[in-house]
Amino acid sequence: MMEKQQKAAEKQEEELIEELEQEITELKMRNTELEQLSHTEDHLHLLQIYSSQGFTRNTRNWSEISMKTDQSQETLRKPLTQLQYTLQKKFTQTVLKRMQQYAVDVTLDPDTAHPALILSDDGKQVRNGGIWQMLSYNPKRCEPCSGVLGKEGFSSGRFYFEVQVKGKTDWSVGVVRESINRKGVFTMSPSDGFWTVIMKNENEYWAYAIPPFSLCARVKPQRVGVFVDYEEGLVSFYDVESSSHIYSFTGQSFTGKLHPYFCPGFNYGGKNSTPLIITRVKYNK
Known part of the structure; x- marks a missing residue:
């Protein structure tokens, strides 16, 4: 035997x-x-x-x-x-x-920012101040979810941008349909016009879909790249510094304009007060 x-x-x-x-x-x-x-x-x-x-x-x-x-x-x-x-x-x-090569200049749209968010003067940084500001009603404002849209909208072609997420315990980055429901109840999934990747609890990564898809990161991303091909129905996410692919939504059907989307997460008593920063893309041929 x-x-x-x-x-x-x-x-x-x-x-x-x-x-x-x-x-x-x-x-x-x-x-x-x-x-x-x-x-x-x-x-x-x-x-x-x-x-x-x-x-x-x-x-x-x-x-x-x-x-x-x-x-x-x-x-x-x-x-x-x-x-x-x-x-x-x-x-x-x-x-x-x-x-x-498809990098675009993205700036934050203050009219869409949740009342707890604080934007930098140049429109490149957003953080959660932990306090709900008393602001006048604006139909563009995202109130149920603490996010903010980019001013720029895209209804064709390809575009790419990068976001620094270093030092944060929670964040969400991606693109959304311009026509998303900004006041009522919704899910942050493609069916409701959201294509995002999130990090929560310092080291848990998810692609927001129904159901959410758990992701495995080799290292903790410091800068996230987001690429969209409108005609191909593709939204891809990358860890720029480690040159690794995070996740891709494929075979999507887009209608209307898509806007970059940024959510710095809750403040958690200052623990997650570090801002999300839209960074300049360093492109080398």
């Missing part, structure tokens, strides 16, 4: 080694293809490839595979895991460069 178990284990490990070698070969081929894609001027083609996750969808997470009896297996596993990570990061950097 022990001999049979040993032979079965050896056979399984031989199969894993063969699979490892095959996947290394495939990843190297994808790396070569990436080098070629990085020089293409067909931005839409590149974005379509990335949104379909074509470079990583079939790869196994080898860091979770345990192989104990042969050192050569570990020698193969470690470089493959690193190659997977390096390839993904390299591809995301290439995609981000393409998206950053």
Whole structure:
């Protein structure tokens, strides 16, 4: 019985080694293809490839595979895991460069700001002051949810912007339909005109849909990039500093104008008083 178990284990490990070698070969081929894609001027083609996750969808997470009896297996596993990570990061950097070409200048619209929000004079920062200000009625104002819209609206094409979220325990960033319900009851989901990603409780990340989708972040984002392709129905979110993809809403159907949306979260007694900051996009060709 022990001999049979040993032979079965050896056979399984031989199969894993063969699979490892095959996947290394495939990843190297994808790396070569990436080098070629990085020089293409067909931005839409590149974005379509990335949104379909074509470079990583079939790869196994080898860091979770345990192989104990042969050192050569570990020698193969470690470089493959690193190659997977390096390839993904390299591809995301290439995609981000393409998206950053569509950067737009976004400023906050004070007419839409929740009464507890305080905006900077230049319209680039928003924080929750923790106190509901006595303001005159404005039909544009977001009152049930403590958010603010960007002045700029887009009804076609592509656009991109970045937001600094460093030092915050709660935030929500994305885009919304201009016609959202700003006074009544609604859900912050695509069905009600919201395409957002949120962070709450310092380290929980969610894509707001029905039901909400839990996200796993390798590192805590400090700056979030938001890209929209109106015609393709695509809203994508990225951790700019780590060059990693956070989440994408795909196959959406947009109507009317879309506006950038920012929610700095509740103040929590000053714990979450750090502002959201619309940052200048640093684009390098």
